[in-house]
Amino acid sequence: MVSPLHNSGQAELRDDKVIAPFGELAIKPDIRPDLLFRLSARLQTTLDLSQLLEIFCKEIQHSVLIDGLSYRVRDRDIHISMGRSSTHSVTYDLNTRNDRIGELSFYRASRFREYELANLEGLLSTLVYPLRNALHYREALDASFRDPLTGAGNRVALDRTLDREVELAHRHEMALSILMLDLDHFKNINDRYGHHTGDQVLRETVGAITDSIRQTDICFRYGGEEFLILLSNANQDDALVVAERIRRAVALVSVSYLDQVIHPAASIGCASLTFTDSRQSLVHRADLALYTAKGLGRNRVVGEAILVSCPVEQSELDAMENNTTEPDVQAN
Ligand SMILES: Nc1nc2c(ncn2[C@@H]2O[C@H](COP(=O)(O)OP(=O)(O)OP(=O)(O)O)[C@@H](O)[C@H]2O)c(=O)[nH]1
Numbered sequence: 001m002v003s004p005l006h007n008s009g010q011a012e013l014r015d016d017k018v019i020a021p022f023g024e025l026a027i028k029p030d031i032r033p034d035l036l037f038r039l040s041a042r043l044q045t046t047l048d049l050s051q052l053l054e055i056f057c058k059e060i061q062h063s064v065l066i067d068g069l070s071y072r073v074r075d076r077d078i079h080i081s082m083g084r085s086s087t088h089s090v091t092y093d094l095n096t097r098n099d100r101i102g103e104l105s106f107y108r109a110s111r112f113r114e115y116e117l118a119n120l121e122g123l124l125s126t127l128v129y130p131l132r133n134a135l136h137y138r139e140a141l142d143a144s145f146r147d148p149l150t151g152a153g154n155r156v157a158l159d160r161t162l163d164r165e166v167e168l169a170h171r172h173e174m175a176l177s178i179l180m181l182d183l184d185h186f187k188n189i190n191d192r193y194g195h196h197t198g199d200q201v202l203r204e205t206v207g208a209i210t211d212s213i214r215q216t217d218i219c220f221r222y223g224g225e226e227f228l229i230l231l232s233n234a235n236q237d238d239a240l241v242v243a244e245r246i247r248r249a250v251a252l253v254s255v256s257y258l259d260q261v262i263h264p265a266a267s268i269g270c271a272s273l274t275f276t277d278s279r280q281s282l283v284h285r286a287d288l289a290l291y292t293a294k295g296l297g298r299n300r301v302v303g304e305a306i307l308v309s310c311p312v313e314q315s316e317l318d319a320m321e322n323n324t325t326e327p328d329v330q331a332n
Pocket residue numbers: 149182183184185186187188190194195196197198199202223224225294298
């Protein structure tokens with residue numbers, strides 16, 4: 001499985017596999033063939049990164065004792081740890097010819113001996129390809145839950161996430177709010193400046209939204225120019241504060257078209273989970289709040305308190321429909 005070690009200190013795997021660099025190695029790995037065989041068979045059984053590393057961590061103990069390991073892929077925001085981190089560690093930068101597949105560190109209370117490092121490196125050779133496949137799988141999975149234009153979560157992701165979050169919030173009696181955001185007069189932006197500019201506005205809007213929320217909150221593209229923002233552990237007051245922050249951030253978005261600068265505006269409706277809410281009723285109330293925000297003149301945030309204390313008649317909404325602000329356009 002593993003070629004002899006070169007003087008350069010790199011262990012090269014057959015085909016295109018390379019683990020580099022290993023440092024000054026003089027000792028060849030001495031691993032029982034049955035262990036290598038079983039390890040590589042077990043690593044073929046899953047595409048889940050955590051499971052893969054768990055299998056690896058458990059199986060290699062037959063050859064090298066470790067207290068824990070940690071795997072990190074910096075540019076993909078992946079960090080998985082298991083076991084304990086101890087005083088002594090050794091870190092490998094894992095690569096195939098075409099992919100950098102992250103850093104793997106092993107921890108132990110006592111120093112690693114040379115022959116143990118040689119064995120670790122031999123064992124790593126069985127992990128490289130399965131790890132690369134698991135990373136590709138995770139990438140594909142991520143992509144299938146993302147809107148390709150804006151990078152926001154798509155409807156499939158929304159359906160799965162919202163059901164789960166509503167159930168969890170009910171079970172643990174935790175607050176949960178959603179914001180329904182719709183860009184104002186977006187059709188005019190498309191009509192005047194073209195779809196390409198419209199697309200750019202959508203992308204920048206999602207950037208402004210994600211910069212305004214916590215990492216645990218999620219932005220989904222609900223429809224064309226409509227977004228649903230899921231705020232975990234946020235009650236109505238929290239949600240209104242976040243919504244206003246988002247509204248302001250969207251108003252600061254600027255997209256250039258020839259000598260003009262387009263500033264979009266957004267209307268936002270908020271709804272917070274009650275004991276009796278289902279996912280559908282929660283979304284429906286956020287939609288109603290959004291509808292009210294549009295009716296009240298757009299470019300504003302409306303919470304449920306307004307719906308309760310100041311119901312807006314349909315006739316009023318219709319009258320207000322004709323009296324609204326358009327996207328702001330400035331000439332340079
Ligand atoms: N550029 C671009 N436009 C889109 C996309 N998806 C939907 N749209 C456009 O979004 C526009 C939505 O228009 P409307 O539903 O009339 O809403 P609006 O003009 O924003 O008006 P209000 O919501 O009432 O303020 C339509 O012109 C759609 O073609 C997209 O992916 N890219």
